[in-house]
Amino acid sequence: MIEMEKNSDRMRVLMPNVRSECLESFGKNDLKAETDLTRNCPIKGCTSKLSKVSYRKKDLPYCGVHGLRLHAKSSTFVYYNGDDKESSKLARLRNFQFHKDYIKQYVLNNPTKAETHRLGHENSEDALSWNVFVPFLDAELLPQLVTWLTGKEFTDPPELYMWGEQVDLNNSASIKGVYKPLEEARNHFEEDIERFKTEPDIMLIIPNKLVMCIEAKFTSGNPLAKEGYKKKEGEKPYDKTGVINRYLIENKWQFSKVIDVEKIKASEKFHTQIFRNIVFACWMAEKMNANWRVVNLVSSTQWEGKEVNKYDFSDPTPVIHDYLNEDYSNCFTFRTWEDLYNDLVNKNSSLEKLGNFMRQKTANLKPAFELNA
Ligand SMILES: [Zn+2]
Structure with a gap:
C-alpha cells in the first residue's frame, strides 16, 4: 500500500517495501560512460524511473530493475534487493564471484565478523579480497x-584465513572458528576491547613455519594515529601513545629485538592498523617458533593523487623499516593489486576467471585497476 506523508512543505510518496529480483553483479562493461546518479541508473540501456530507498535517515535513488541503491555524493552503488534479512543476504552475495554458498553459510551468518553490512558495496575491500x-x-x-x-x-602449501577464520572449501563442515593463535593474541592484547578486536583481513599460515597477516586496501588508505582522540568505553586506542602503551609497554613481551619504540615515538607518521598487524603477526609467530610477515596490499590506481588526511595514501615502507630492527625489515612488504594481476594472474589459464573479474572490477563507477594488456 502506498501511503502519503506530510514531509516539511512537500508531499512525498512512501514506497511499499522496496524489492528487486535482480541477482546479477555488474562490472566495467555494464556501466554507462557517465551517469547522474540522482536521476539515472548507471547500467547501460537502463531507462527505468528511479524510486527511493531510505538509508541512514535519508532517501537515496534506487533502481528496482537492477537492484541498486545509488550514492550520488560518493558516486558509487550498493547491491540492494530489499529490507528483509534474506534480501539483504542475496544482495551482498551479488558482490562475490567465487564460492557464494560458502560466503552465505560461513560469513553472512557469522556474528563475529565485523562490518558484514558493507559486503554489498561496490567499493568493499572485503569482497575484493575474497x-x-x-x-x-x-x-x-x-x-x-x-x-x-x-x-x-x-x-609448503599455506592455509588461507579470511577475517580470522580458515577458508576450507573441501571440509567446511569441520569449521574451526577463529584461528587459535589469533584468539590468544586478542586475549593477550585486547581482552577488554569490544569494538573491534584486531582482525587481519587476510592471513596465510604455514603451520609452524609462517604467519602472514595482510592488510588489504582498495579505495581507502592506511589509517594514521588520531592524536587527541578520546576513546569510548571498550574501544581500542587510536592515538600513538595509547597504541604504544597497550601493544608494547603494558603488555610485556619481548618486542625490543623486533621494534624500536623510540623510533616510533619520533616518527611523523604512525600507521596504527599496520602496526597492530605487525605486533599480532610477530607475537603469534613467536608462539610457534615460525617466521612472520606483514603485507600491505593496496591499489596504485585508487591511491593515485589522493592526499593524506586521516589516512595515508603513500607507501609506508620507509616509516615501518625505520622502526623495525634491521634483522626484521624484510618482514614487511608493500604490494599492489595491479602488480599482483600483472605478475601472477594475467595470462595464467588457471586464473582466467579471476583475470576477467579484475579487468571488469569498478570502484566509484570507473575501472578500478589500470592493468597491463
Ligand atoms: Zn537500472
Whole structure:
C-alpha cells in the first residue's frame, strides 16, 4: 500500500517495501560512460524511473530493475534487493564471484565478523579480497602467491584465513572458528576491547613455519594515529601513545629485538592498523617458533593523487623499516593489486576467471585497476 506523508512543505510518496529480483553483479562493461546518479541508473540501456530507498535517515535513488541503491555524493552503488534479512543476504552475495554458498553459510551468518553490512558495496575491500584470494586457493597457487608477497620462497602449501577464520572449501563442515593463535593474541592484547578486536583481513599460515597477516586496501588508505582522540568505553586506542602503551609497554613481551619504540615515538607518521598487524603477526609467530610477515596490499590506481588526511595514501615502507630492527625489515612488504594481476594472474589459464573479474572490477563507477594488456 502506498501511503502519503506530510514531509516539511512537500508531499512525498512512501514506497511499499522496496524489492528487486535482480541477482546479477555488474562490472566495467555494464556501466554507462557517465551517469547522474540522482536521476539515472548507471547500467547501460537502463531507462527505468528511479524510486527511493531510505538509508541512514535519508532517501537515496534506487533502481528496482537492477537492484541498486545509488550514492550520488560518493558516486558509487550498493547491491540492494530489499529490507528483509534474506534480501539483504542475496544482495551482498551479488558482490562475490567465487564460492557464494560458502560466503552465505560461513560469513553472512557469522556474528563475529565485523562490518558484514558493507559486503554489498561496490567499493568493499572485503569482497575484493575474497574474490582475489579464493581463486588462488582453488587453483592451488597459494605458494606462488606467498612467494610473490614476501619475496622469499615458501614451498609448503599455506592455509588461507579470511577475517580470522580458515577458508576450507573441501571440509567446511569441520569449521574451526577463529584461528587459535589469533584468539590468544586478542586475549593477550585486547581482552577488554569490544569494538573491534584486531582482525587481519587476510592471513596465510604455514603451520609452524609462517604467519602472514595482510592488510588489504582498495579505495581507502592506511589509517594514521588520531592524536587527541578520546576513546569510548571498550574501544581500542587510536592515538600513538595509547597504541604504544597497550601493544608494547603494558603488555610485556619481548618486542625490543623486533621494534624500536623510540623510533616510533619520533616518527611523523604512525600507521596504527599496520602496526597492530605487525605486533599480532610477530607475537603469534613467536608462539610457534615460525617466521612472520606483514603485507600491505593496496591499489596504485585508487591511491593515485589522493592526499593524506586521516589516512595515508603513500607507501609506508620507509616509516615501518625505520622502526623495525634491521634483522626484521624484510618482514614487511608493500604490494599492489595491479602488480599482483600483472605478475601472477594475467595470462595464467588457471586464473582466467579471476583475470576477467579484475579487468571488469569498478570502484566509484570507473575501472578500478589500470592493468597491463
Ligand atoms: Zn537500472
